[in-house]
Amino acid sequence: MPAGDGSAHGDDRSADDVMRLLRTGTAPEHQAVEDTLDLLDPRLDRERLASVLTLMHGFWTAAEDGLDEWAARLPADAAALDWAGRRRSGLFAGDLAALGAAPPSSTPRLPPVPGTDEAVGRLYVLEGSTLGGTFIDRHLAELPGLADVRIRAFSPYGERTGSMWAAFRRGARAHVAAGGDVDRVLGSARDTFRALAEWCRPAAQHREVSA
Numbered sequence: 001m002p003a004g005d006g007s008a009h010g011d012d013r014s015a016d017d018v019m020r021l022l023r024t025g026t027a028p029e030h031q032a033v034e035d036t037l038d039l040l041d042p043r044l045d046r047e048r049l050a051s052v053l054t055l056m057h058g059f060w061t062a063a064e065d066g067l068d069e070w071a072a073r074l075p076a077d078a079a080a081l082d083w084a085g086r087r088r089s090g091l092f093a094g095d096l097a098a099l100g101a102a103p104p105s106s107t108p109r110l111p112p113v114p115g116t117d118e119a120v121g122r123l124y125v126l127e128g129s130t131l132g133g134t135f136i137d138r139h140l141a142e143l144p145g146l147a148d149v150r151i152r153a154f155s156p157y158g159e160r161t162g163s164m165w166a167a168f169r170r171g172a173r174a175h176v177a178a179g180g181d182v183d184r185v186l187g188s189a190r191d192t193f194r195a196l197a198e199w200c201r202p203a204a205q206h207r208e209v210s211a
Contacts, residue, residue, distance in 0.1 A: 018185065019169055022124050025100055029193030030128075036197050036204045039136045039154075045145050048203070050101035053153070055091035055200045056105035060153075063122060063192070064089050081123060082172040086164070086184040088126070089155035098149045099107040100155045106150045108199045117181045120172050121188025125196065127168045129154075130161050 032208050037052055038044075064087055071078035078084070096103060133154035140146050140154075157164045175183055 001056055018172055018182055021182060022121075022186060022189055023173075026124075026189050026193055029190050029197065032197040033193055033200070034132075036200050038204070042143075043086070044140075044143060044206055046099060046149075049140070049146065049151075050096065050099045052200070052203045053092055053099070054101060054104050055152075055203055056153070057089060057096060058107040058195055059199050060089040060092055060126070061112050062107040063126060065107075066110055066113040067119055067122060070116070070119045074119075077119070077175070080174070081119070082164075082167060083119075083123075086123070086127060086168075088156050091156055095149075095151045095153050096152070103117050104208075108195060113188075115184075116175055117184035118179065118188040120175055121185045121190075122192045123168065124172065124185070124189045125192040127165060128139055130157060131165060133172050134161055 038050075039052065057087060067078075067083060071083050092121075111121060133156075137151070137155040140151055155161060172185070176185070
């Protein structure tokens with residue numbers, strides 16, 4: 001994924017371009033999250049998976065709480081982005097239970113979601129993770145130590161992953177076309193990626209200790 005901050009595109013902040021700007025403008029932050037979690041590691045075991053899921057559950061809980069507050073203030077915008085159908089914190093809780101792991105004891109403090117620009121940016125990170133989640137799902141299914149458990153949070157939509165992502169893309173573009181601020185959307189996405197990488201840093205430290 002090419003890196004960039006979006007500035008190379010000058011004043012090109014059109015609705016048709018918002019997804020490309022998000023992809024290139026968050027590339028370094030996105031890579032930092034992937035490097036921190038390293039869920040495609042062939043040595044991934046139940047203990048480290050449980051550690052990662054615990055951290056992710058805590059993060060998703062906090063991220064969804066902020067989106068719930070936004071949705072209560074702007075229900076029409078939330079409905080346009082199908083927020084009610086995109087919640088995943090409960091799936092992380094179920095996966096932890098399947099692994100015999102305790103729920104998280106804390107959650108991060110994330111920036112508030114004052115408007116739909118910030119909600120779209122946060123959702124870009126949460127929803128985008130479902131695309132890579134399909135590869136993680138396949139990888140986990142091939143690991144002998146995890147053959148007896150079905151993890152659902154990484155690929156919550158199953159065969160609908162593509163259509164759910166396409167619907168989010170349409171919603172994001174429609175929001176920008178209606179006057180949304182792309183720079184606010186991008187800033188929120190970057191902040192969300194950075195917060196996720198920082199919160200999940202103990203997972204990387206656990207991997208280093210175990211290696």
